[in-house]
Amino acid sequence: MALKIGAIPELQPTALDEITARYNTLRATFKSGRTKDVEYRKQQLRRLYWSFVDNTELIELCLSQDMRKSKFESHISEIDWCKQECLDAVQHLDKWVRDETIDNMPLQFWPMKPRIRNEPLGTILNIGAYNFPFQTNVTALVGAIAAGNTFVLKPSELSPASCMVLQKIFDDALDPESYVCVQGGLEQTKHVLEHKFDKIAFTGGRRTGTIIAKKAAETLTPVLLELGGQNPAFVTRNADLKLAARRLLWQKVLNAGQVCLSHNYVLIERCVQNKFIDELNKQYKEFMPEGAKASPDYSRVVNKTHYERLKKMVDNSKGKIVMGGSMDESDFFIEPTVVLVDDVNDSMVVEESFGPVWSILPYDTLDEAINMANEIDPTPLALFTFGSDKENEKVLKNVTSGGATINDGFFHAMLNPLPLGGIGTSGMGNYHGYFSFKTFSHQRSIAKVPGWADKLLRVRYMPYSWGDLKRHHRMAAPKPNFDRNGNLTKGLRYWLTMLLSLGSKSAAGFVFRLGVVLAMAVTLRLKRDFLGL
Ligand SMILES: NC(=O)C1=CN([C@@H]2O[C@H](COP(=O)(O)OP(=O)(O)OC[C@H]3O[C@@H](n4cnc5c(N)ncnc54)[C@H](O)[C@@H]3O)[C@@H](O)[C@H]2O)C=CC1
Numbered sequence: 001m002a003l004k005i006g007a008i009p010e011l012q013p014t015a016l017d018e019i020t021a022r023y024n025t026l027r028a029t030f031k032s033g034r035t036k037d038v039e040y041r042k043q044q045l046r047r048l049y050w051s052f053v054d055n056t057e058l059i060e061l062c063l064s065q066d067m068r069k070s071k072f073e074s075h076i077s078e079i080d081w082c083k084q085e086c087l088d089a090v091q092h093l094d095k096w097v098r099d100e101t102i103d104n105m106p107l108q109f110w111p112m113k114p115r116i117r118n119e120p121l122g123t124i125l126n127i128g129a130y131n132f133p134f135q136t137n138v139t140a141l142v143g144a145i146a147a148g149n150t151f152v153l154k155p156s157e158l159s160p161a162s163c164m165v166l167q168k169i170f171d172d173a174l175d176p177e178s179y180v181c182v183q184g185g186l187e188q189t190k191h192v193l194e195h196k197f198d199k200i201a202f203t204g205g206r207r208t209g210t211i212i213a214k215k216a217a218e219t220l221t222p223v224l225l226e227l228g229g230q231n232p233a234f235v236t237r238n239a240d241l242k243l244a245a246r247r248l249l250w251q252k253v254l255n256a257g258q259v260c261l262s263h264n265y266v267l268i269e270r271c272v273q274n275k276f277i278d279e280l281n282k283q284y285k286e287f288m289p290e291g292a293k294a295s296p297d298y299s300r301v302v303n304k305t306h307y308e309r310l311k312k313m314v315d316n317s318k319g320k321i322v323m324g325g326s327m328d329e330s331d332f333f334i335e336p337t338v339v340l341v342d343d344v345n346d347s348m349v350v351e352e353s354f355g356p357v358w359s360i361l362p363y364d365t366l367d368e369a370i371n372m373a374n375e376i377d378p379t380p381l382a383l384f385t386f387g388s389d390k391e392n393e394k395v396l397k398n399v400t401s402g403g404a405t406i407n408d409g410f411f412h413a414m415l416n417p418l419p420l421g422g423i424g425t426s427g428m429g430n431y432h433g434y435f436s437f438k439t440f441s442h443q444r445s446i447a448k449v450p451g452w453a454d455k456l457l458r459v460r461y462m463p464y465s466w467g468d469l470k471r472h473h474r475m476a477a478p479k480p481n482f483d484r485n486g487n488l489t490k491g492l493r494y495w496l497t498m499l500l501s502l503g504s505k506s507a508a509g510f511v512f513r514l515g516v517v518l519a520m521a522v523t524l525r526l527k528r529d530f531l532g533l
């Protein structure tokens with residue numbers, strides 16, 4: 001597609017019969033085995049990489065049109081990320097596709113060469129969200145290509161200019177018989193979903209996620225669900241309050257808070273509540289000295305529906321605005337806004353923000369804060385904790401989440417070798433880097449049984465022989481090292497291990513004890529040599 005700067009056309013929905021025709025082509029391509037060739041995969045990924053370099057200006061433009069995302073943010077969170085994903089896959093693909101061996105395979109099965117082969121699933125469908133249209137969709141695309149699949153992308157129509165640039169990237173860089181971008185809203189998405197896929201990846205809200213999962217279940221299609229939720233941040237009296245305010249504010253002004261990973265609410269220890277609010281306001285002034293409206297760095301909310309949703313959240317709150325609060329419907333501007341509340345049922349707490357507004361809830365004891373978090377959303381996508389090491393560990397131990405960062409915003413999700421994924425209602429499955437490759441692969445177990453092994457396998461054949469089975473059990477059946485009460489038994493293996501490890505439970509302990517024994521031996525030897533003992 002020929003797109004020029006300043007001339008991104010309106011979103012053009014793909015005709016339904018074209019969707020079906022292109023789906024059929026993808027199926028035929030996969031069957032032909034073309035996408036399984038590793039060199040072919042790498043070439044597609046290399047072309048994709050260069051497409052991000054060559055379309056940088058168009059990407060900046062479309063993101064500015066859709067959300068007024070700044071060029072700077074377009075680079076750090078979208079373009080650089082996509083390039084990194086491509087490079088990572090190209091660089092490591094030979095290693096990723098190698099058969100995997102299994103560490104704990106019993107010795108007697110080694111001749112069967114047991115291994116796992118990661119094989120492509122087939123044709124993948126990815127339905128995307130609007131907020132990071134390149135990063136989220138392209139990360140899935142890279143994983144699907146790397147794993148050898150064909151792929152359909154249906155980006156969110158709420159970022160229409162980005163949809164058209166994604167279309168151009170597909171058209172410019174990728175084999176159209178293997179990778180397809182289809183456009184449209186509900187009608188087109190429903191039509192796509194009438195086709196059988198081998199995995200459906202979905203990024204979006206819980207309500208839509210449930211619809212997708214139900215539809216996928218009709219054909220037993222596995223799903224990767226990247227959903228939202230109410231992410232908590234904990235700030236205790238032991239935190240560096242300035243740092244906590246700065247880092248939390250960053251993840252709520254990035255993309256105007258339209259980040260599934262950013263916090264919905266902050267639980268603050270009551271005695272430092274006012275100081276924390278002061279720090280937030282100071283940091284806000286530093287980030288945007290002329291105010292958010294005038295800041296060239298600050299995005300807008302994507303559309304009227306989301307603007308009204310966020311406004312309602314603030315308007316319905318019984319809390320007190322302690323930072324920001326201004327809004328302007330004419331360009332869907334919402335100032336970074338913090339509301340101090342004292343009720344877990346406040347609109348600012350129960351609704352998912354997914355925007356630049358958030359609440360602060362004071363607490364008196366960490367146990368109370370932990371209980372509140374577990375009541376508000378027991379399975380959030382992300383969690384942030386700012387406190388002493390002991391407090392942070394206590395939070396991690398007692399509140400689960402898809403991922404977590406100690407002492408910062410969503411750093412864990414900025415490291416692409418780590419998996420990104422939810423737990424419970426914040427999603428299932430994960431992706432990013434190698435984990436995208438895994439997500440779009442089938443782990444196929446393979447064994448090769450040599451002919452000579454048949455003598456050893458005699459026991460399995462008819463006529464069955466109890467004698468052979470007993471002998472087999474004596475030779476090969478593993479024995480437990482625990483009794484009926486679940487306690488460890490102290491058999492020969494236990495005492496041998498004790499002896500060889502000098503009774504220590506760790507390598508460091510063993511080295512230390514060995515050192516002590518050697519020192520004692522040397523001292524005794526010296527005594528004997530010098531004193532003639
Ligand atoms: N876990 C993660 O990585 C992420 C999660 N999110 C979540 O996404 C939500 C906001 O993004 P939106 O784009 O507004 O989400 P959404 O759920 O409204 O839409 C997501 C996609 O689903 C499609 N869709 C909408 N209704 C549909 C239906 N009835 N049947 C089939 N497809 C349908 C849309 O066209 C879009 O492509 C928030 O809840 C946020 O937390 C957003 C980004 C990342």
Ligand SMILES: CC1=C(/C=C/C(C)=C/C=C/C(C)=C/C=C/C=C(C)/C=C/C=C(C)/C=C/C=C(\C)C(=O)O)C(C)(C)CCC1
Binds near residue numbers: 136413
């Ligand atoms: C720290 C050290 C150094 C300095 C390092 C520097 C200067 C690092 C600068 C890093 C920057 C600019 C990083 C910005 C990164 C932003 C990213 C990756 C944003 C990611 C956004 C994500 C993942 C959003 C996800 C959203 C999702 C899934 C959604 O909502 O849909 C030295 C100086 C190099 C020395 C060593 C130490």
